[in-house]
Amino acid sequence: MADQKRPGWAVSSKLRANARTLRRNSTDAERILWSELRNHRLGGAGFRRQVPIENCVADFMCHAAKLVIELDGGQHFSARGEKSDASRSTAIKARGFQILRFSNLDVMKNRVGVLETIASAIATRAPTLTLPRKRGREQNPLAGKQSR
Template sequence: MDDPKQPTWNVSPSLRRHARELRKKSTEAERLMWGELRDKRLNGFSFKRQVPIGPYIADFACHAKKLVVELDGGQHFSDDGERSDAARTAAIEARGFRVIRFSNHEVMTNRAGVLQSIADVLAARVLTPTLSRKRERERAKRAAKPRSDAGAANDQGDE
């Protein structure tokens, strides 16, 4: 499997071409959802469509909140499709993203509900900013130091 620490934008030219083809051949549900997510229309969050992430291409991704939105057609509801989706979700989540899924039918019949669900996940998704390597080493050193008894006694408070 690919290295989960590898940047998401470092993808092969063939995968990039495949993503471009998928953008040209999007389903009706994907076109409707893209109309709602593009140009920061959903609470000011920027989404991209057909985004290569590792060996997969996510339907929609918000990099700022590390959120992937997948739209599933009928083929996803077979046993093989569900196993494949579980492996795909695990690989994408290993790269720090959260994956949420909706059926094409949900998008077509309850678009407002789907958008509200996405907005709720975006609002709840608080990301910790990454530290520089130097600051990470300093934090690790502080965490590795044993605490003194006096400091531990102060943490107890007055009882």
């Protein structure tokens, strides 16, 4: 059962180090979106950020919904950037993920619209998400209370 939760691809140590660096040096748009996605805040969906896939790093990923969210800065709108994005998208889609792309400006100026689009994609791809059980809590809600 643990194998089902773990991705089935190997990640090089160089790519893993690159993902860690990207997490530490997030853009403003990434920090804003992460504050909305972390801790299952958007419809109960769990997201990870800067996740290595194949030979690239996805900005945000929800494994349960098989959804990747990419935020694009100005460099992505050049001919070279679009070509690079197309090859990244092909590799990610080959793993069965849907990709949603937003510009950094979209996140900064239209956060609600971006979140609604993401929530809609999650509802379509994983309509029965369940929240994870909190670690360390007991099943019985009265178990921790003292009798008086």
